[in-house]
Amino acid sequence: MANKGLYNSKFEHDACGIGFVANIKSNKSHQIVSDALTILENMEHRGACGCENNTGDGAGILIQTPHEFFFDECIKHGIHLPPYTKYGVGVLFFPKDIRLREECRDIFNRTAETLGLEIMGYRRVPVNTDGIGPTALSVEPEIEQVFIACPDHINNPDDFERKLFVLKNYATHTIQSTVRKDAIGFYVASLSYKIVIYKGQLTSMQLRNYFPDLSNKKIVSAFGLIHSRFATNTFPSWKLAQPFRYIAHNGEINTLQGNLNWLRTSEKGFISQFFTKEEMDMLLPVVDESQSDSACLDNMIELLTLCGRSIPHVMMMLIPEAWDENEHMDPAKKAFYEFHASFMEPWDGPASISFTDGKLIGATLDRNGLRPSRYCITTDDRVIMASETGVLPVDPKLVKEKGRLQPGKMFVVDLEEGRIISDEEIKSKICTQKPYSEWLNKYKIRLEELPEPRVMFTHLEHQQVFKYQKAFGYTTEDLDVLIAPMALHGKEPTGSMGSDVPLAVLSDEPQHLSSYFKQLFAQVTNPPIDPIREKLVMSLATFVGNNGSLLEEDPLSCHCVALRHPVLSNHDLEKIRSIDTGIFQAKTLQTYFIADGKPGSLQRGIERLCRYAVDAVMDGFEVLILSDRAIDSEHAAIPSLLATSAVHHHLIKKGLRGQVGLVIEAGDVWEVHHFACLIGFGATAINPYLALSTIRDMKISGRLETDLDANHLKKNYVKAVNDGLLKVFSKMGISTLQSYQGAQIFEIIGINKQVIDKYFVGATSRIEGMGLDEIANETLIKHFFSFSKKNIPIERLTVGGLYQWKRKGEFHLFNPQTIHLLQHSTRMNDYSVFKKYTKLVNDQQEKAATLRSLFQFKNKRPSISIDEVEPAENIYKRFATGAMSFGSISWEAHTTLAIAMNRLGGKSNTGEGGEDEIRYKKLPNGDSMRSAIKQVASARFGVTSEYLTEADELQIKMAQGAKPGEGGQLPGHKVDDWIGRVRHATSGVGLISPPPHHDIYSIEDLAQLIFDLKNANRDARINVKLVSKAGVGTIAAGVAKAKADVILISGHDGGTGASPMSSIKHAGLPWELGLAETHQTLVKNKLRSRVIVQTDGQLKTGRDIAVATLLGAEEWGVATAALIVEGCIMMRKCHLNTCPVGVATQNPELRKRFTGDADHVVNLFKFLTQELREIMAELGFKTINEMVGQVDYLERRENITNPKYLKLDLSPILYKEPASKFTGLFKSEEQDHGLTDVLDWKLLKAAEPALEKKEKVRQSFKIQNTDRTTGTILSNEISKKYNAKGLPDCTIHFKFTGTAGQSFAAFNTKGVTMELEGDANDYFGKGLSGAKLIVYPSKHAGFVPEENIIIGNVAFYGATSGEAFIRGKAGERFCVRNSGANVVVEGVGDHGCEYMTGGTAIILGETGRNFAAGMSGGIAYVYDVQHNFDSLCNKEMVDLDLIDEEDENLLHNMIDKHYQFTNSTVAKFILNDFENQLKNFVKVFPKDYKRILTEKKKVVKVK
């Protein structure tokens, strides 16, 4: 979609609810169809609607061809249908416009004719548009079914299906390139003899009524596959509804761009026995890139399936399990995955997929298993599989089995055989159909096994190293700050306090090309991964060589070099250079250009390189090594990123990329980001020869203080790079290097379209910038520095100045002058000094640091007097300070901010560290230390019912500017008694914040958390904090639809927390881009009036705030400037606890040095407001509201002279999205949070005596999956009245029967007991704050409770106290981040007790893999009858101990209670044989926790 603003349709995401119901014995019935629709309707809350309640995002159903029904219908049209399998049915979406429609039909008919297919006729599908929203109706297609006869000569129905595939693709391509496009277009929803799809832009509730067909009793099917969509956009599009022809997808393909590139590169060579050459040409391109990621995946599956692989086989290829480094995996299966990996990269991303080819129906989950999939098998042969349990009411007596799909596993119902095939059976069948392991042994080349190279590598000596370092732009900082720590400690270095240097494109310093590339990251629509604690799903394996043929099973496909990771030592590289297997050789190409500084020289260099590359591939080489070693005074190196991407894309264009591996031998690669960029743009492996030589040189010259030898240091460095790469992938939610390769997960800022379109095809770059000659120039500056003909002895590299302010280095907005003036002005309460400060910051004429500095205000009307502008007091309340936790900053610094903001009526933020309740009481002088904003971050430290109740605003931190997509860690030595108490943790024990919220893996999950929090405090605004990146506007639209009240767009440059250096510098975008995109997109979607938009990120002056307001923010956050006013001097040592001014430290000695004062902070905000009001007066705005989004009051600054800045096109930022006068441009209406009908109102009424008089109450209720977040409003009311103490135990006892919806008993507090007979969905007991929960299956259930799933994934996430007894098993991530609840359960899935810091978990059954990952506190007891727990536990942080006496008592007590409450047979068995059974218990005891407990015991004894 051509666009003047920042919105781009390719940023859209969707997520959803999926499910199916099938009769295992293949008995077709209308009931199945009707049940499927019921499932859909019961997942209404997982879908969404846009600006209108009656326009949905999409819903649909896929069923088997209802022959009887069609036969009847066709008769009415005078068509006599042949028997089933002898005709195909297409569901076609036509334009409403009759002329366009008939044009489409003509082409479709002619295409069929060409293919020898007879069109028997069309049937207009009756629809009922009652109650369908106007937006959806505005682009409603004309839906028709077409009936196509199977030609007589085709006997095999599968061959007929392939013909229909050709017809579908060819007709679609032809129509799309011929017929004028309108908003509706032409689309084939399905075309098959086996299946038919009914779908549209509808809500889940509308589907049944919209298609009267679906209620026709003659519509029968053995299964119904349904999908309910929640999209971030609201632009109407019917064809984006699912299911697609083969799948319904809940998830997101993160690596789509790369997958499509790889597909394109192999497409040209497609050969299949199932299609003629001519047909193959008609099929291409297989994937229409303008559609959604799920649709692309569907196309891919369709192709691979129709080319002869079974659909489970195809699913295994595209969404493989985590096989690399998995020692437990069956060798045959591992061989299967390894073989397929050498030519097919995973389509990576969180995914739950239901698939069908019409004959079998199944489901699979990606390796991370982040989407829920629950199934139920009944005694009457039905299988119900859905994102939630309880979506189809089933008589408990009929239930045979209740389970869940596990990560990487598959579940197949073979309708022809009439049985369920297990994951093991189906996979073992597929893995043994070809001798994959033999093929691998024969053809796969392992680097370790390669012979020694012909020529050995020689080291660069000191003077050469120095010369190369100069030529490639190394600075002393790169050596000391980046490379040295990596070599010494094997870890990427950490920094603090964000980044205030110019964007690469604004900097005067010659840049590394990769500095223009910003890493993208996951937020909201998919989760980032924790690559450390969940490394079992991560893989760095890569394959160098020919990809072979995709459509055929060819043993030679795996003839390539397998690498365990992509960083090659010099020795490894020489091995590859010398390789010769007879049919496998490598070719080295030099990447230079002539250093004459003339326009076009670089381009000629690249063109020559691309030509040589093509020649080399044509000459049969399997590996191309791009090397920049051979530079000299006349020949400069092409930046390796440019060379790599240019060759990669050139070979793609020529269809040759798949035939070679690209190995990069480059001097300009030293930090993790450089490696990530190269891999992201197509490199297969990298040899950073100069970085390695630098380490050797630093060791020899004594610059590294260490006893380690140079080889060890280099190994450390490679390890740091590899770990860093995993972090980069995982922040985008990508698990494998293979799928990251070529995936282009970056936004480029400051490179022009010509360069992008030619060398970085498909990458995002929105504001233009440098061309090739400018890039050449930046390279040559460094080149000439090295190859200077001058004779000045230069002994030093340049200083850099990125990580530390340096006079000769990069410009910083916070510099000695500005810090001094800011501190001085606020301390002296002197506005004139403050103006000096703002002048220095605002006036960036000579040195620009920010995009906003390139704007100027545009006076469009007479100025007004400042007295006419709304008073400052009105404006103060729009300010917030940043989210900094007590723990990251000192008590003094934290409370000073809170007091200041409370005096002003603004808001301070708790950060993610909880809040001490002493702050809820006012101080004697009337001040308050209570933070109005309570943050809810991934670790949920101290998030209790009381904490939530005490908030004016609840902020869900999806990402933070300094390190979007990453988690954090508070080392044990920073957790003192106080911080430990506030965070509900043990002092001295380290605390980990996971990268994702484990209850937000997708947009519908976020909607659920918003709902939870709204239940927990109905008066608080819900704020969702996002970080600026390409596509953040689309995400914000989704968040607005998920019912957030406030959306915060954080700039990349803010952030005070400690983060890896590469994240501070290279992830995220400035807020100007994100904010403008957000405002534009929200206005476009008519959602802007529902939310407040807030922005932060290095806001320093009133002018900054005015610009932010004009770009669309009505509230603003200021963090760094406020800290500076408190005395911070940008030490950037927050992570070392040595802050010398007592701001970011917990050291009591240093805290005494804190000199901040709330008055000074108040002055800052007064001054900011004053400057803002001056600007408002000048521009003629009386109020902030009328100013929001009036971007036409900004224009590009006139006096820009710097040629680098002139190349930027700022118009997309300054684009004003047209809006009618009815479209609100600022928050003016309240969200409907849907609380009116929740079950809690009944609970509240029943609990009245308890609430009022603390009387005991007991009552029963029915419950179903649509009753979500039960008990939370009740607990909120208790907390309001009784604070953290709650009510006495068991004051309220409610019993529920049925299936509970998500977040049952979330944040339930003391005095509440919730008893559930039935089962429950995800997030059971989330944030439990003292309540007691009891669950057991229906007393009538026919199954064995301990073998079945009773509660869903992520139970007790962030629980702080309380008890629970669960008869039956729980899903994945049981007790994740539990910090105080004591629970008993009878089995758990993968990642149990992850990141737990307190409480007790007793597991009376099996656990999944990776148990106790990141567990630093609390204790788990596992009843390990199989004695295999040892291999399932992640023992990095825990010991497996024997049970001692104390444990015995605790176990007996808890298990006894479990038996009392749930009547558990397991508990009974154990209790009856307690002494013996104790031997089967393993105690999982975190090491640090044990140490601290022992120390504490000692202290007690001494006393």
Place this chain on the structure above:
Amino acid sequence: MAKPTGFLEFTRELPYRRPPQERLNDYNEFVDRYTPEKLNEQAARCMDCGIPFCHHGCPVGNIIPEFNDAVYRKSWKEAYDILISTNNFPEFTGRICPAPCETSCVLGINQPAITIEEIEKHIIEIAFDNGFVQPKIPNVRTGKKIAIVGSGPAGLAAAAQLNYAGHSVTVFERDDEPGGLLRYGIPDFKLEKWVVERRIKLMEEEGVVFRCNANVGLDISVNDLLREYHTIVLATGSTIPRDLNIPGRDLNGVYFAMDFLKQQNKRISNKAVQGDDIFATDKNIIVIGGGDTGSDCVGTSNRHKALSVTQFELLPKPPENRTSYMPWPTYPMVLKTTSSHEEGVKRHWAIATKEFIGDEDGNLKALRIVDLEWKFAHDGKPAKFEEVAGSETEIPCELALLAMGFIHPQHEGLLEQLEIELDERGNVRASEKNYHTNISKIFAAGDIRRGQSLVVWAISEGRECARKVDEYLIGHSLLEAKDQNILHKI
């Protein structure tokens, strides 16, 4: 940063100084070196700040955290390389700089600052000890000839830098030895002259030509210079002292400080002294002017064994600590007690001299003085004064030394002959951006351009000016500039 907690473990310590009683008997330096352990501890105190205010406060832009770290790691060559990349003459600034870096040291917010100046001195002296300091002789000569007039710190710095760039540099000095105030202004007890000579010798080995006793405009014609050289850098300093024109100014015994100090420097070097001998021995000395030159007069007078030494300052007595008007990291006008003060002096503030009173022979015998009452402006600075009625007294004095600063460069001779443009203060007009005067071939650096200032500023000016001269001659420059990446404008 090698030791993140160094600043919590160690406090500021200066090296051993010989006690005043002992050092007053000679003219030698009196500050020892640190022991290696102490030096290591002092360097370990550096916090390697995210914003090193010291680096900002230093006029030549010394990269202080980097060299502190190298010192901590005992990586002496590296420390030397870092230091010499910004400062040609650390052996001078390491001894006599008032160290604005230390007043802007972040540790100084609530702790005593790092001993940056001492560390600087140690780096360069250790470098000399270890033979790291070798003449750097350019491989290729550009063929461009440059004349530098004046061999003070600005002229020397410009000469050294331009020589590195391959130009042929000749330095003209009207005195008999190069060095300007370094040679004949600063007393030996603060800077022993072998230190200056060592540097001059090194520069000569590098190819810089010094022509002493060559007073351009007097002995050498300006036009010859303009003809022979591609560029001229004026670096003659700000030499005209501020006078005190009150009754009795022409009495015997009233001298400018510089006359007094220069004589003593010549004496120590066994050079002939021009004019009358000025001795403080057995006299009551009054030094008028409370600055560094005044302090040098105090130190020298005490070594002459004066009967008494008194120092007057017009301004009121400054506070002992920073006030809110002079917050960190600004250079604070606080009470400064120099090593010369430690050796014995009576100091008076807010005092004005009304008259020099002579005896019948025309020799000074007393000063008539009056107390002042100051009014302060809203920025806390003293703004106006009034004499305190009835406070006039006389004070005996046989030698009065005027140390009230310098007002501008000498105009007569060279500058007048050139008819060069001056600024409103009488300094040569040239901007700090390009150091170029209104005459195309002529540049100016140091006090002649900037007005009286510190040695470290003179070095800075010489270096920055050299880069501009190099750019002027060649089109671009690879000479270091303090606020710019060397890669700019390649």
